[in-house]
Amino acid sequence: EAEKEIGFFFPPEQTLAVIKPDTQHKEVILDEIRARGFTVSRLKDTVLSREMAEEFYKEHRDEPFFGQLVDYMVRGPCTMLVLTKENAVDEWRAAMGPTDPGEARETAPESLRARFAKDILQNAVHGSSNQTQAHDKIHFIFGDISSENEAVSPALEAEESF
Ligand code: IDP
Numbered sequence: 001e002a003e004k005e006i007g008f009f010f011p012p013e014q015t016l017a018v019i020k021p022d023t024q025h026k027e028v029i030l031d032e033i034r035a036r037g038f039t040v041s042r043l044k045d046t047v048l049s050r051e052m053a054e055e056f057y058k059e060h061r062d063e064p065f066f067g068q069l070v071d072y073m074v075r076g077p078c079t080m081l082v083l084t085k086e087n088a089v090d091e092w093r094a095a096m097g098p099t100d101p102g103e104a105r106e107t108a109p110e111s112l113r114a115r116f117a118k119d120i121l122q123n124a125v126h127g128s129s130n131q132t133q134a135h136d137k138i139h140f141i142f143g144d145i146s147s148e149n150e151a152v153s154p155a156l157e158a159e160e161s162f
Pocket of ligand 1: 060065068069098099120121122123125126127129
């Protein structure tokens with residue numbers, strides 16, 4: 001008679017990560033993402049149109065830096081990633097570090113922004129700030145991938161653009 005093991009299962013969470021245009025050492029960043037325990041469930045390089053960049057950052061449209069931010073985001077290819085891990089949204093924000101690399105170097109010297117950001121605008125990486133944003137931005141960039149969400153495995157890795 002087979003005994004069933006009963007345990008708790010926390011479904012892994014997903015977040016949208018972006019390696020922003022002109023970021024050096026993309027491969028190092030990707031290696032680090034995996035070393036920190038994230039599964040790269042989706043990956044594609046995309047040059048955003050101005051309209052897409054404005055939509056992507058619409059929550060910031062009233063900020064004084066919105067124009068600069070859009071100019072930056074359309075300057076070259078972004079590497080768009082769906083990262084999967086327990087608590088992925090918060091874990092990825094922690095891995096990125098603070099928005100301002102000066103602050104990042106003070107408070108989180110191991111973070112990606114401390115090491116790879118040029119300045120507060122050109123800060124190398126993006127990550128969704130909460131689960132609703134993550135869901136919306138994943139859908140905006142990748143379309144409906146909800147049917148794939150349960151099967152999280154390295155087989156889902158799509159690295160054809162590298
Ligand atoms: P986050 O990316 O850490 O969530 P947000 O405040 O949501 O930071 O800002 C979105 C993006 O806008 C930042 O990642 C950065 O590229 C840019 N940004 C934020 N604050 C400034 C600023 O004061 N000057 C110029 N660009 C900024």
